Amino acid sequence: MSGDRSGDATDAIPDGGTVTEETAGGSGGSALAGLRERDDFVVVAMAAALVVFPFLLIDILGAVGDVIGISIGGYTGLPSLVLIYGIIVIGFNLLLGYTGLLSFGHAAFFGSAAYSAALFSQVVPSPILMVIVGTIVATLLAWPIGFVSIRRSGVYFAVLTLTFGQALYFWALGPGSWLTNGDNGFSGIEAHGLFLGAIPLDAQLIPVFDSYTVMYAFTAVVMLIAVWVGNRIINSPYGLIFEALGENEERVEFVGLNVFRYKLMAFIISAVFAGVGGAMFVIHEQYIHPTTALYWIQSGDFVIMTVLGGTGSLVGPVLGALVFEYVANVISGVSLPMIGSIGSLWRFVLGAVFVFIVWVFPRGIYGAFSDLGSRLLGEDPEEPAVADGGERE
DSSP states (O other), X not given: OOSOOOTTOEEEOTTSOEEEHHHHHSSTTOHHHHHHHOHHHHHHHXXXXXXXXXXXXXXXXXXXXXXHTSOOOOOTTHHHHHHHHHHHHHHHHIIIIXXXXXXXXXXXXXXXXXXXXXXXXXXXXXXXXXXHHHHHHHHHHHHHHHHHHTTSOHHHHHHHHHHHHHHHHHHHHTTTHHHHOGGGOBOOOOOOOHHHHTBOTTOBSSTTOTTOBXXXXXXXXXXXXXXXXXXXXXXXXXXXXXXHHHHOHHHHHHTTOOHHHHHHHHHHHHHHHHHHHHHHHHHHHSOBOHHHHTSHHHHHHHHHHHHHHOTTSSXXXXXXXXXXHHHHHTGGGOEETTTEEXXXXXXXXXXXXXXXXXXXXXXXXXHHHHHHHHHHTTOOOOOOOOTTSSOOO
């Protein structure tokens, strides 16, 4: 499983033929696509982006807002929140963007990990151990849910996952309220800091900038790991099979591969990412409620972030998470002349943005930037690859 595949490399497929780099990645063998497949380039580029991200989101936008008289700068915890959701949708995109399975129940893994991490913090308030415990619980829960749901496809799969998610939501509100504290939410979550509490999570790394905190650094490291793992999966034979499943499941089955097993593994892998994000979320917020953890709208938000940023790309969904959280947490507090405060109308604003992006840029925000980069390099914009060589509808 290598991330440094050359532009003219070929991969064997079970029917005796070969899959070229062009057909596998749908990139035409372009230099830009070749860079995106390199593990070192992807991780270094993401690390560079993470270094400047809080500065741009809080300080630069805050300065611009002061000039125009509208508060458009982020707050201290927003960069970490964006990355947490970014981790979740990187994994969710493996299921939706590559394997072609639309799940409306991923809040179950997000919420179960969050509650598990919160309960574990009452015993051992270590952020790293909280993430590990939350991820394990989400992974174990994904096995039975995936085993049942994967046996159906299309809308039936989506409804099954939604049903499991809602069942957990109502359990947390009712019968399980002795454990989750029900509608009052779970508070008193302890996360004393990294390295046995020696470094507080709210400590500032750079005194000049409030945006660079230990919590952000911790989240950024986890994000880098998620990006590296996601890139390795996508550019591995496993990722190639996931993509083939999304394009033509019958052909994959025809060449002798166990379709059920690969779909189940895609489901579980995506749940692992959701579990990491859920545990990180409860460390960040130090409070969890069934509505913010397990309700189906949370699953719908994952779908919106992924489609908005661009399905079938590694970091595209992260851009979708950025736009979503920026509108939800910053634009919602903006007051406009003659209109007043946007407030609860932020989902209307988000809907307008979503419709515009999907209508003008069908491949999402990342697809728009990718096409622009290809044009600047004098290459043809990428076209989505399909199994039969025709055009994707």
